[in-house]
Amino acid sequence: MRRGDVNALGRDARRRSSPARRWRQAGRAPMWLLIGLGMLGGLVLYWYTTPQSVPSWVRGWLPSLPEYTGPLYRWRDEQGRERITDKPPRGRPYETVTYRADANVLPPEGK
Numbered sequence: 001m002r003r004g005d006v007n008a009l010g011r012d013a014r015r016r017s018s019p020a021r022r023w024r025q026a027g028r029a030p031m032w033l034l035i036g037l038g039m040l041g042g043l044v045l046y047w048y049t050t051p052q053s054v055p056s057w058v059r060g061w062l063p064s065l066p067e068y069t070g071p072l073y074r075w076r077d078e079q080g081r082e083r084i085t086d087k088p089p090r091g092r093p094y095e096t097v098t099y100r101a102d103a104n105v106l107p108p109e110g111k
Contacts, residue, residue, distance in 0.1 A: 072097045 047054045074084050075094035088094050 072099060 047058065051059075070086065072084050072086055073088045073094045074082065074097050075089050075092050077083055083089075084097070088096075
C-alpha cells in the first residue's frame, strides 16, 4: 500500500470509491420507492378524509370514527335558545334525538 492510499482514519481509500458505496453515502433513494410511497400516502390520505369510500377490508386497518353515533339531547337554555348536546341537562325538559353517522347535525344558516 502506498502512502496516498490510506485516509486520515487509517481506512483504505480505494474502498470508499466504489459506485455502490458512493450511492449509499449520498443518501439517495430510488425513484420508484419515492413514487410508490407517495402513491401509498395519497391513497391513505384519501381514505382517511373520505371514510365512506374505504373498502370494507381496509376499514379495520385505518383509524376512523365509529359507525354508530350516540343520542343527542335538544333543550332550551334560560334565554330560550335551542341547545343540542351529547349529555342531558339537569333540571330541564329535553328531547332525545338520534342522528345517522353521516348526517349533518347543524341547522342550515339563515333561520
